[in-house]
Amino acid sequence: MTIPADLTRDDALQRLRQHVATHAALPGEPGYERCVPWNLAATVAPAAVVLATSAEDVADTVRFAAAHGFTVTVQATGHGAVGVGHGTILVQTSAMKHCEVDALNRTARVGAGARWQDVLDAATPHGLAPMCGSAPGVGVVGYLTGGGIGPLVRTVGLSSDHVRAFDVVTGEGRLLRVTPEENADLFWGLRGGKATLGIVTSVEIDLLPIAEFYGGAVYFDGSDAAAVLHAWTAWCSQLPETANTSIAIQQLPPLPGVPEPLAGRMTVAVRYTAVGDFAEAERLLAPMRVAATPLIDTVGVLPYAAIGAVHADPVDPMPINENQALLSALPAEAVDALLTVAGPESGSPQVIVELRMLGGALAREPQHRSAFCHRNAAFSLATIGVLMPETAATVVEHADAVVEALQPWSTGGQMPNFAPSYDPARPARVYTEDTLHWLAALADRYDPAGVLATGQVIRTMR
Ligand SMILES: Cc1cc2nc3c(=O)[nH]c(=O)nc-3n(C[C@H](O)[C@H](O)[C@H](O)COP(=O)(O)OP(=O)(O)OC[C@H]3O[C@@H](n4cnc5c(N)ncnc54)[C@H](O)[C@@H]3O)c2cc1C
Known part of the structure; x- marks a missing residue:
């Protein structure tokens, strides 16, 4: 018309x-x-x-x-x-949540509006696992276009390394098929470049033959934070690639669904996931189980369908502030700095201050390179705070202070997925100069009129 x-x-x-x-x-x-x-x-x-x-x-x-x-x-x-x-x-896109599993070829074709839970529901009955993130409620495409650091990241690499193809609408309204062979420039850019290069309408991903994993979380009282965090960093240096871990200083509100021992107080959660030899995985975890007296220990052999239980991230919509940094190392002085600003004596208003151990398969370039940068970081730091009117300013300032406290060990980089913002300084932290250049050049080529140039997108300066 x-x-x-x-x-x-x-x-x-x-x-x-x-x-x-x-x-x-x-x-x-x-x-x-x-x-x-x-x-x-x-x-x-x-x-x-x-x-x-x-x-x-x-x-x-x-x-x-x-x-x-x-x-x-x-x-x-x-x-x-x-x-x-x-x-x-x-x-x-939330109505576009179809998910067709090809069990023989171990792939899934997933609509733009699907959440990881939709893929888990379709794939796990076949003994197959999508490389999702910590929260099954997160959207598949939004997560994958930001790379995706999942609970098995050290073992299987970045989630977007398991993408086979995209269908995408460009800024000119063209529908393109994107694979390593077809529109290969977009295949590079869509894995890490978020919505810069087009609107993905469906994605095809590999499913891995992982029916079960050894994992869960060991929760400790906040008063044990120093002992647990120091033990954790020392323990991390011993872990093989089959084992993954993160640690979170949490202050969960006393809401329905939050276990009583964890509600309304500071606790420390050591999250753990391992595949392969479960007896060996249990042996590896043993030192952390005695780092202090656990409040709750949920670690055991779990079906992959329960992967979301490891982090037990918040589910219901809420007003949150996120901040993040990538760290090159986490020596004892860095742990002390974190404890000063976010530990039991700190008055921290954050709901979660989390460190994820990176490395392993993440650090290796995949078969098909992508726009995701900073594969060599050793740890990621993330804060999540809830913005209530009376505390909002404090939460934001304090999150900045947490990142600042770890500045001596920061790589200066950030990941595309966490803490999105309009901050003009952010792209230079998320991408290398070369990657920024190519993402902007591709955006100009596929969206010359700038129809998609809104939000956290990379463009040349006009
Ligand atoms: C509780 C929680 C847990 C998380 N856990 C992890 C984790 O373990 N690992 C990790 O890497 N990240 C994690 N994240 C970050 C998450 O991956 C990003 O916020 C992601 O962008 C969310 O995608 P969405 O579709 O759910 O959100 P939306 O807000 O709907 O989308 C966010 C952005 O994704 C892009 N996008 C969405 N749909 C499309 C599309 N069809 N085409 C092109 N671009 C699109 C756009 O840039 C959009 O602005 C977590 C976030 C939260 C809040």
């Missing part, structure tokens, strides 16, 4: 639903509320919300936006939401 050139943008928006074959909602209309993100702290107030059900809906929206001077952004769950303003149409 041709659109009259003299339409105002408001009139054009009224006509949006004539141009897309699915439900489109303007502010105040039913369906508009579907843009409310999981991270309630992000202000998501787009010009319109398109509830996409197909790749064609996405392409039609992009073409409509291009014709009327709107930008387009994409959201599945809103776990990684950044603000969205009135000049942007938001494509909501």
Whole structure:
């Protein structure tokens, strides 16, 4: 359908639903509320919300936006939401949550709106495992386009190294197949470049033959934080690649679902996952089990379907502030610095201050290189704080202070996935100079009019 050139943008928006074959909602209309993100702290107030059900809906929206001077952004769950303003149409993909498993070839074809839980539900009955992150409620595509550091990262590498193909809508509204052979430049860029290069409508991933793992978490009282953290860093240096671990200083609220011994107090969670020889995995964990007296020990042989229980990340939408850093090492002085700012005597307002051990398979370049940088970091540091009106400023300032305290051991890098923001300094932390250059050049090539140039995207300066 041709659109009259003299339409105002408001009139054009009224006509949006004539141009897309699915439900489109303007502010105040039913369906508009579907843009409310999981991270309630992000202000998501787009010009319109398109509830996409197909790749064609996405392409039609992009073409409509291009014709009327709107930008387009994409959201599945809103776990990684950044603000969205009135000049942007938001494509909501959560209805596109199909997941077809090919058990023979150990692959899955997954829709743009699927969460990892959808893939776990479809794959684990076949004894097959998707390389998901710690929280099954996170969206598959948002996670994979940021690389993806999962609970088995040291053993299997970056999750996006297990991507076989994407279907993507470019900023020109073209539907492209993207594989290592076809549109190989996009295959490089979409694994790490987030939404910079297009809106992914489906992704094909490898499934690994992992039916069970040895893992869970050992929880200690916050008063034991110093003993447990120091023991943990020493223990990490002994771990083989088959073993993965993270540690979290937690202050979980006394809410339904939070076990009583962990609620309303500071605790320390040592998370552990290992594959291969379970008896050896148990032997390896033994020193950590006696680092102090555990409050709860959930570690054992678990079905892969229970992978989300290892971190037991928050599930319900909430207003959060994230911060992050990558560390090159974690000597005893770094642990002391962390304890000073986030330990039992610190008055820390963070719900979670977490260190993940990296290295192993993550550190090796995969068969097909990608836009994910900083494979050589030894640990990642992340903070999650809840932003209540009376404490919001303190939580943000304190998260900055945690990152600052670990600055001497920071690589200066960050990962694409955690703590998204509009901060213009962020891209230079997430990507090397070369990667930034190529991502921007590709974005200009596949989206010359800048229709997708909104949110955390990499562009050349115009
Ligand atoms: C509780 C929690 C646990 C987490 N655990 C991990 C973890 O273990 N490992 C890890 O690496 N990350 C983790 N993350 C970070 C998470 O991977 C990112 O926030 C990710 O962007 C979320 O994707 P989403 O689709 O759920 O969120 P959304 O907010 O819907 O999307 C976030 C961004 O992803 C991109 N995106 C989404 N859909 C598409 C699409 N169809 N095409 C192109 N780009 C798209 C866009 O840039 C979008 O702005 C966690 C986050 C939270 C809040």
